[in-house]
Amino acid sequence: MKIHAIQTGTVAIKKNQLIGKGAGARRLVNVLFGREWVQPPVPIYAWVIEHEEGVIVVDTGETARTSEVGYFPRWHPYYNLAVRFQVKPEQEIGAQLKQMGIYSKDVTKVILTHMHTDHAGRLHDFPDSAIHVNMPEYKRTHGFRGQIDGYLSHRFPNWFSPQPIEFDGGAFGAFDKSWNVTAKGDVKVVPTPGHTPAHVSVIVTSEDVHYFLAGDTSYTEENLLRKIPDGVSPNPNQAVDTMQHILSFAKQRLTIYLPSHDPNSELRLKNKATLSFSE
């Protein structure tokens, strides 16, 4: 089994999104009108697991179409004020997989940590795969309410018909339920709500190490250790509770923590750098 980090461009965000500031509705206002941008822009990672049961992709990254005028809803304050994507066509996940000799038909399963645009931007590259989503997350993308929450469901491919994630796999470490992605049981999905209410993470076990493909449970490892929720989570307390669970998991087992936007995720994967606790 081999895990690859696929960087699908970068995204510039505000400092108040990286490190949430204020209480309640103020948090989002601080993101929209914050003056400081995170420098440099952060990476957008997706993950590819070359598994004996088939290739598994976790998140699909962002699309180069984000540079087209009108790709985002023009009226949307977040897309107007608080985010700038930089994705070249050759950085899209399908193009990168082809370079690696991996084609759509080789990918048996795609798992989405959540459905924000920078994670669900290239579903189009996986017409032959079973795409698994936590159904409450999918429901949140629907309609005008979904657009207000920043989802771009009108950009999903018209053939898109997600498969559910069923949490029927019992407890796994600090998580009270899980779902087995592989028959072997070495790739599991666990619930990690907070960044979105039905956000999930993927844990890949190889030898004695757990690779925690975290999505947006925190933007960086440092924010996890300091339990800093981002500025866009609808429920920052729930995000902190999830971080607590991840930290408990990582205290029990060797864990490499790989969030989608941490500039050091790729290096930690390469160096097999596990989370360490200074106590």
Ligand SMILES: [Zn+2]
């Ligand atoms: Zn997100």
